[in-house]
Structure formats: structure tokens, C-alpha cells
Amino acid sequence: MDIMVNGEHVSCEEGITLESLVAKRGHDVRQIAVEWNERIVPKEEYGTSVIHQGDVIEIVTFMGGG
Amino acid sequence: MSGRIEKEDKLVIGGHSFDSRFILGSGKYSLELIQAAVEHAGAQMITLALRRANQGGMANILDYIPKGVTLLPNTSGARNAEEAVRIARLSREVGCGDFVKIEIMRDSKYLLPDNAETIKATEILVKEGFVVMPYMYPDLNVARDLQNAGAASVMPLAAPIGSNKGLCTREFIQILIDEIDLPIIVDAGIGAPSQACEAMEMGAAAVMANTAIATAGDIVQMAESFKFAIQAGRQAYLSGLGRVMEKGASASSPLTGFLQ
Amino acid sequence: MEIREDLPENRIDHMAYLPGMEALESEVQQKVIERMEAYDYDKYTEKDVKAALAHRECTPEDFEALLSPAALPLLEEIAQKAQQETRKHFGNSIYMFTPLYIANYCENYCIYCGFNCHNKIRRAKLNETEIEQEMQAIAKTGLQEVLLLTGESRKMSDVKYIGEACKIAKKYFKVIGLEIYPVNSDEYAYLHQCGADYVTVFQETYNSDKYETLHRAGHKRIFPYRFHSQERALKGGMRGVGFAALLGLDDFRKDAFATGYHAYLLQRKYPHAEIAFSCPRLRPIINNDKINPKDVHEPQLLQVIMAYRIFMPFANITISTRECERVRNNVIKIAATKISAGVSVGIGEHTGDSENVGDAQFEISDGRNVEEVYQAIRNEGLQPVMSDYIYV
Numbered sequence A: 001m002d003i004m005v006n007g008e009h010v011s012c013e014e015g016i017t018l019e020s021l022v023a024k025r026g027h028d029v030r031q032i033a034v035e036w037n038e039r040i041v042p043k044e045e046y047g048t049s050v051i052h053q054g055d056v057i058e059i060v061t062f063m064g065g066g
Numbered sequence B: 001m002s003g004r005i006e007k008e009d010k011l012v013i014g015g016h017s018f019d020s021r022f023i024l025g026s027g028k029y030s031l032e033l034i035q036a037a038v039e040h041a042g043a044q045m046i047t048l049a050l051r052r053a054n055q056g057g058m059a060n061i062l063d064y065i066p067k068g069v070t071l072l073p074n075t076s077g078a079r080n081a082e083e084a085v086r087i088a089r090l091s092r093e094v095g096c097g098d099f100v101k102i103e104i105m106r107d108s109k110y111l112l113p114d115n116a117e118t119i120k121a122t123e124i125l126v127k128e129g130f131v132v133m134p135y136m137y138p139d140l141n142v143a144r145d146l147q148n149a150g151a152a153s154v155m156p157l158a159a160p161i162g163s164n165k166g167l168c169t170r171e172f173i174q175i176l177i178d179e180i181d182l183p184i185i186v187d188a189g190i191g192a193p194s195q196a197c198e199a200m201e202m203g204a205a206a207v208m209a210n211t212a213i214a215t216a217g218d219i220v221q222m223a224e225s226f227k228f229a230i231q232a233g234r235q236a237y238l239s240g241l242g243r244v245m246e247k248g249a250s251a252s253s254p255l256t257g258f259l260q
Numbered sequence C: 001m002e003i004r005e006d007l008p009e010n011r012i013d014h015m016a017y018l019p020g021m022e023a024l025e026s027e028v029q030q031k032v033i034e035r036m037e038a039y040d041y042d043k044y045t046e047k048d049v050k051a052a053l054a055h056r057e058c059t060p061e062d063f064e065a066l067l068s069p070a071a072l073p074l075l076e077e078i079a080q081k082a083q084q085e086t087r088k089h090f091g092n093s094i095y096m097f098t099p100l101y102i103a104n105y106c107e108n109y110c111i112y113c114g115f116n117c118h119n120k121i122r123r124a125k126l127n128e129t130e131i132e133q134e135m136q137a138i139a140k141t142g143l144q145e146v147l148l149l150t151g152e153s154r155k156m157s158d159v160k161y162i163g164e165a166c167k168i169a170k171k172y173f174k175v176i177g178l179e180i181y182p183v184n185s186d187e188y189a190y191l192h193q194c195g196a197d198y199v200t201v202f203q204e205t206y207n208s209d210k211y212e213t214l215h216r217a218g219h220k221r222i223f224p225y226r227f228h229s230q231e232r233a234l235k236g237g238m239r240g241v242g243f244a245a246l247l248g249l250d251d252f253r254k255d256a257f258a259t260g261y262h263a264y265l266l267q268r269k270y271p272h273a274e275i276a277f278s279c280p281r282l283r284p285i286i287n288n289d290k291i292n293p294k295d296v297h298e299p300q301l302l303q304v305i306m307a308y309r310i311f312m313p314f315a316n317i318t319i320s321t322r323e324c325e326r327v328r329n330n331v332i333k334i335a336a337t338k339i340s341a342g343v344s345v346g347i348g349e350h351t352g353d354s355e356n357v358g359d360a361q362f363e364i365s366d367g368r369n370v371e372e373v374y375q376a377i378r379n380e381g382l383q384p385v386m387s388d389y390i391y392v
Helices: A017-022 A043-048 B031-041 B081-094 B115-127 B138-150 B170-179 B192-204 B217-237 C028-038 C046-054 C058-068 C069-088 C130-141 C159-172 C184-192 C208-213 C221-228 C228-236 C251-271 C299-313 C325-334 C370-379
Strands: A002-005 A006-009 A034-038 A039-041 A056-065 B011-013 B016-018 B022-026 B043-051 B070-073 B099-102 B131-136 B186-187 B206-209 C093-101 C145-149 C176-181 C198-204 C216-217 C240-245 C273-276 C316-319 C336-340 C383-385
Touching: A002 C316, A017 A034, A017 A043, A017 A056, A017 C058, A039 B081, A056 B081, A056 B206, B011 C028, B022 B217, B031 B217, B043 B081, B070 B081, B070 B217, B081 B099, B081 B115, B081 C240, B099 B115, B115 B138, B131 B138, B138 B170, B138 C336, B170 B192, B170 C176, B192 B206, B192 B217, B206 B217, C028 C184, C028 C221, C028 C251, C046 C058, C046 C069, C058 C069, C058 C251, C058 C299, C069 C240, C069 C299, C069 C325, C093 C176, C130 C159, C145 C159, C159 C176, C159 C184, C176 C184, C176 C336, C198 C221, C198 C228, C198 C273, C208 C216, C221 C228, C228 C251, C240 C316, C251 C299, C299 C316, C299 C325, C316 C325, C325 C370, C370 C383
Parallel strands: A002 A056, B022 B043, B022 B206, B043 B070, B070 B099, B099 B131, B186 B206, C093 C145, C093 C336, C093 C383, C145 C176, C176 C198, C198 C240, C240 C273, C273 C316, C316 C336
Antiparallel strands: A002 A006, A034 A039, A034 A056, A056 B043, B011 B016
16 A cells, blocks of 8 residues: 655555554654654554555654754 | 852752853854863753754764753744644753744744743643743843743843844843843854853853854863853852943932921 | 821731732832841942943943942032933923922821821812813923822722823923823723823832831722832833832932832833932921931932933933922932922912912922922033924
8 A cells, every 4th residue: 555654655554553663764753753644643543553545644753963 | 139149059950959150052053062062061951943853863962962851942933822832842842952043033034032922832832841042132021921821931032143242131131130030041143252251241140052053163172161161151140140230320419408 | 197007007008909900910019128127338438439430331330430429529520420420311491391290188197298187287279270281380381291299098089080290291392201190001091091100109218118107098098009009000001110219218328229229120121111210308398397318418419410311321310309499400410300390389379369279299309390490400501301202
């Protein structure tokens, strides 16, 4: 299935959870926040959040800034 | 007037207290230098920006910031209150505390903050329990609105961000210091330790600097120079500056001769 | 005659609101009282006073220094600074006005006041026709600002009555101030609608223990209700508020500090508010010639006025008719910006032909008419201003 992650089309297997997606992309959960279809997802919900075709996901973290 | 210098001179923001009055920006320099810069700056608070995470476990700035330093995520990139609120909520979700520096710009040339949108975002985020530190153009009425909205400090700009031009808005920042019962933190445009020192002598509660350090020849030494300058300015402010003699201020004719 | 409330056990609790009194949620009273109680004026030295004069902004601590005994030997230096501040903010303008007493009925028993309800004086209240006649007589002198006063009797001079007086005043004057018993904010809003823009309430003394012994009966006895009057007036939409302690009732330095600090805190809380000070000293009243200004002599009075000026350089300061011509002429050169003229503190005396004449609240010392005061201001090189007010 096809989803959007950080503005890019990404294909991934059916039934994948947010937790797996984040792990697959190599993120440390303690350093990111996730917005799923414009809703911020609490970290404890990553494991039960099943992603569907066409979902829009933003994964953000900190970088240097003033 | 003795007793003005308190033994414990703490900077208190939103109920949290700090010994350091230097807020360090983390932009524009390599991650490896951050730890040394924070340590030499004596900073206890550092700003960060929120961005999309790159794939593939690249180095993260959070790994380079010494433990115990308070993180102050900004909302840079926001062009209005709504976007700033969204960024603030996401930042908090990362899990590094409730502080947020509101930064809303809709001008890409000078990057001047939008005061009206900043007030709106402050109102919303305070209600959601954030410790809100709005970056703003120094305007007394706006500062009062921010205070009434529950901001934890007010962060007026000294000059356009990244310009290193120093205290261009000096007179207006002084008004905020005189009239607002919140820590006034001079942010943006401070280009040299002497300017940071002057802001502190005026009674600013703290100084935030980034570009001046990031673009210095020796980042670590410059971070330390700022630390000393800010301490000197603070101490001078607490000591009470000496009098400035006005030219020709001698009495013309006695005014009190009528008293009986 | 025996007065019930002369015995302390017969007096009501002066810190508890009476039914109908609006209780504001406000931190200002506590802040003022705490700081006043902590004010130790003997700790200040000449060095502190000089530092206060040198500072760019006068802080509350500087204000404390300026009110301290250490400042007395430096009055001339302080006067130079006060004059600079006055001219910086007001140029050479001196505002003129006159008070108009429309009633002297009073339900309060305040032992130092000539209007107090146990004092046997002639009581009177002007009806609308008489108010109009008095105002016509005042307006003829060229004045454009009037201060309406009543004794403190809600029964005899209710809010409606005062509102009607404001409406009449509006026909003849550009600026209308009120010095009446404290009312609730909705009542201030009503009076504002009727044409009044300024409210002055004298707290008399900020020491509530002393206050209790002086104001033995009546609504005025309720200290916090009086304290919060200015804030209620501002909530009611008034443009400006006036403050005063009656110097000499209690420790005048502490009372003057509290007066200034009260105004300072309200100005910070309501930045649009125009601030004014009055600087009355105790004066003798009818049937009690034992009352005299005690420790507040001319130098101390001037010290207080100048400290108000330097602490809040943008505030209007009125120099009372209780002071003599010599003092008033000199104080407008230094710090005061507002002066009354053609003053009568009795009832119905401006026209002089009314049967309905009531006795005065206190003795005045400067009986000059409007023309005389106008000329005196001119003679000092200052500009008399009747009003510079634009209604929006």
C-alpha cells in the first residue's frame, strides 16, 4: 500500500503499525514526535496504531535552531 | 538601599529557576561543538528547532546536549498562530518538557516576528499548559497582552535576527523592562559580548544569542566570552550604576525659598 | 452628647464588606499594605536620596528614599528635579477647575470631618434648578472643568441624583470630576454615561487600625471598599482616578508612600488610566478647633508633593485650597499642575442668593477668585489652561 511520510510517497506492507514504521526508518522513539493524518499520536499508542492506504504521516525531531 | 543584591540571584521562568542568564541558540554549528559551547557558555537552557526527521538513524542533536540542560523548542517555520501551535504541540510530544519559544514570521527578508499572531498563539498554548516564551518586536502594548495571556517571559528582539547589529531597539526594550512584570529576555541581533553586557546593565533578565557565537572564529571561546559579559552586566545592574552628570544641571534660582 | 460608636465595642467590623458592596478580586490592597508596613524610612541616607535623583526611572525604592527624613535637607535639589520632570511632561500648563459642593448630608461619623453626621451644622442639598444656577455662575468665570462633591449620604444624594447633576454639568463644562461616596462599578459606569470622567477618592489613611479609630460609623468605615474605589471606577469606564491620603491623620510618610504605590500599581494594571494626586493636610473644622496639621509642616508637605511628582512624573497633582496663596503660587512652579479657583466649600454659595445654604466641610486658606488665580499663574510665567480635553 501507498502512504505519505514527511511529504514523500512510501510503499509499505498492509497492517503495519506506527511502531514498526518508525523502527524501520531507524528513529529513536525518544527523539521524535509523530503526526498521523493531522493528529498527534501519543507514544504509547504507536504499537496499536495500524496504518492504512493513503495515510499521511509526519515524523519530526529536533535540530539546531535559535 | 543595601540588600538589593540578593545572595540567590535566580532567573525564574514559569516556576523553574536558573542560575545562568544566557540562553544559547543551537543553530548554524556542528553537533560536535555543541557540548563544549554549552559548557563554556554555562548555559542551562538551549533552543532547538523542530524539523522532519531524516530516515536512517542519523546523528541527533539531542545526543549532544549535556544532561540537565532545559530544552527550549522554538516554532520557527510557523507563519501564523495555528502553525505555531501545531509545532509547539509536536515539540512537546517528543517528550522534552513544556517550554516553547513562539516564533512566528511571515516576512522572509528581515524575519521580523508577527506580534498579532504571537499573542494568539500565546493565549492558546498557555491554556494547554505550556511555559510560553514569545519572541516579539518590542511593543509595550503587545508585551502587556502577552503578560495578560500568561506568557512566562517576553523576548524582544534587539535587531533583525542573525544580523549581529546589537541593541537597535534599546529604548523600546528599556520600556518593557520598566513596565512589564515578567523576565525580559533580549533575543535576536545581539552580535557581541559588549552588547549582551549592555542589555543586562539595562535590567534585562537574560540574553539569548546564537549567530554571534555560531559565526565566531572560535565558537567555544566566544560562548565563554558571552557568559562573562552577561555576568558582568547582571552584576553591574544589581550594583546600581553610578550617576551620569547632566551638562549644565546646576540650579538657577532657589525654588524652596518660600517655605515657612 | 454621648455617641454610641465612641466606644470601640459598639463599632462594626471595618474590614468586612456590608451587603450591596461589590467585592473585587484584586491583589492591589494586600501589596500596598504589605509594602507600606515594611517601609522603614529611617534606613535611608542622603546617599540614597541623591541616587534616587540620579536614576533614570524612579523605582518604588527611590520613592521611599524621597519620602524619608534624609530627603528633608535636600529639598532644593529635589525641587530642581521635580520642576524638570513637571516641565518635561506638562510644559508650562497649569489646569484650573473649581469644586462644586451640591450636598453636605453625610451618614458617616469621621471624627475629624466637618460634615460628619454628629456635627451640628446646617445641612443642605441643591435641587436641579439650584445646581444649574450654581453651574451657570461658575461657567461665567470661564472655567471649563468642575469637580462635583457631595457629603457621603446615599440616602440624601443617591446615584441618580448625582447622575442628573453630571448631565447638567455636561451642558456647561468640558471636564467633570467626581468626589462622592464610593459606589459599585456598575454605578460608576452609569455616572460615566451621565458625563463624568474622573473619580477621586481619598483613602485618608492607609493604616487600617488608625482608620478604624477615625471612621467610627457609616459606610466609609469599611476600609477595603474604599480602598478599591479607584479600581471599580476604572472597571466602570472612568478615564482617570485620583488618590490622596489626608496627611497628618497618621504617619504621613507611610501614608504618602501607600498613596503613591497604590497609584503606581493601578497604573501598571490599567495602563490607560490617568492618574492624579491630591495632597491635603488636616485643617480645622467647625466645632472642633483642636484639629491642626501637626507634623506635616510646609517642608514636609512639599517633600511629599515632589516625591509624587518624581515617582509618577506624568500624573496630575492638585494643590489644595486648604493651602494659602503663597504656598500655592510656589508649588505650581515646582510640581503641581492643577489648581482650584473661586472655591466655596459650602453649599449653594456660588450664586449667593439661595435660601438653601449649607455649612462648609473645612476652612479654606486661599479665597482668590478665578481671575485672580488666572493672573497669578500668568505672573509666574505659566499658562493657565481651562481644559485640553477631547471627548471621543
